[in-house]
Amino acid sequence: MKLYLAPMEGITTYIYRNAYARYFGGIDKYFTPFIASKKMNRRELNEILPEHNAGIVVVPQILTNRADEFLQITEKIAEYGYETVNLNLGCPSGTVTSRKRGAGFLSVPDALDSFLYEIYDKSPLKISIKTRIGMESLDEWEHILSIYQKYPIEELIIHPRLQKELYKFTPHKEAYLTAAKMLPEIPLCYNGDITSERSLQALLAVSPQTSCVMMGRGILRNPSLTAQLKKSDSQTRCTKDTLKAFHNEIFDNYAAQMAGETPTLFKMKDLWTYLSESFQESDKYLKKIRKASGYAEYKLAVNTLFRECELK
Template sequence: MPQADLTNLELTVAPMEGLTTVVFRKIHAEIFGPADRYYLPFVTPTIEPKFTERQMRELSPKANIGIKAIPQLLTRRAEDFLWAAQALSDLGYEEVNLNLGCPAGTVVAKAKGAGFLGDPIGLREFFERIFAKELPINVSVKTRLGLKNPEEFAGLVELYNLYPISRLIVHPRIRSDFYKGDARRDVLLAELANIKLPLGCNGDIITLENLNSCAQDFSSAPGGLVELMVGRALMADPALFRKARGKAPAGKDEILAFHNALFDAYAALFESRKNAMMRMKEYWFFQLNLFGSNDEISALQKSAKELFRIREIGEFQSSVCKIIDTFSLLTEPRYGWRKPL
């Protein structure tokens, strides 16, 4: 396949609660070079027009020095969106992202996130109300294809096109897919010619080849393809974007330095090394996919089982070091986190 041109595309980090945190963003940028954008895991604004101390841990400009951070809001109430957008602008942000994709039961039950997609009339009212104001901040949207059916996407695109949304990032799954099966790129492709907004493409982008094929397949979007967004694969291969820019893949020393820095920073934040270890296991669920040649897979799986069972901090650290030492480091991760539909 001829190489697509990635130079004019932003390569961005998907918002992932518990993973792409303030701790991750800073250390990732330091060790592997900053991504073009880091979307912050969602924040839910409440009726009281003030971010909590906990929310400010992620939102404070001090937490995001040296990187382009885009905060994300999860709400269906225009009033709450409006105060929060103003407050984010006051903090110095130039863009706020609206979450129209979260599939969690508690969120969808309140018709927020992917749940809001099932109420196009309410969604239209919401956009009417927020865009009626002279907002001091750009509003981008991250959306799924629909709540129950991919056929909802055409109507949603028609709705989004009516508003000055600064970019539309599509994770081409429906709510009931959760994160299972494969991204339904064919649905996005079929609708591509109708998307007038600047487009971002997300979902199951894992390798350089995937970046290139998405760049190629979606480049004819009428509003322009402006970004490729990666979540889980970046947890497996934190050097993915650096490689895409023609530089070196991750080395074992970097993976160890990355692990150590994250572990220490979470231990300081949680004031508990044990809780930090639990968090590190979430990263290793993905990170392990960058290790082990085909011949080494069954030994790696055994080591992985042990790693997730460990409860003692010293043992966990030696087990991580042993895995890094023993197994081959791959240049592309396996898609080991795929779950069938």
């Protein structure tokens, strides 16, 4: 089973990816959060610089609905030695979909088809796609797949939810099976709610051929998840010392990179929304972390949590 780390805007940054690879590892492919500006701003460039991604396999992700922009960004990415880029057809956020980007692009299949024709014709790099299964209705999926059938998609990562479902309800595993039937030549990767050995087994019960899964929130909540899935043993978990060293490395690198305490704490608090779930009864400790207004207060709150809370 190949395991991928999902792109998560603002969270799975190169700083997170490097720390994850050093303390946990086991990830076959990492994806950058989406790049959306054709000139590529400093933050986006930082994500793809080879020196920020040494020793790990990384695929840069692009979010746009304009073929000229996609090709412009791809050409820049090619200069850094990448072989593949990933197209985001999954982002469900209103500001993105209202402009027919991300999952919103799925609502205009003819325009999507023309876009794909042009990028697959002209791109200097291979293109993989990360997709939802429609906007409003499950009936959209087969038509979307009939469009994907026409292109040499390097890999299709499927998060089988509709845009309107956001991150709620249960993923439609049967839609993944439909894709496997309709696109037998294209390597598929399953994404959505794989958070434990049990959820992976539930997926395999429905889709025994699955050979690749991408995980996002599951890994953020429980960084030992990759090791647990690779060893088929839910008891495999890291020590508090490892988790603390992992946290400290992320904190130190954000502190060195960001302009001041507030933006660094903002990043760390976002991470704690997930990481706190590694611990038993961590609610009141998480509140203290969220309240911290400077490094001293933050470190005190984090150290208290590490000292007083047991891992789940």
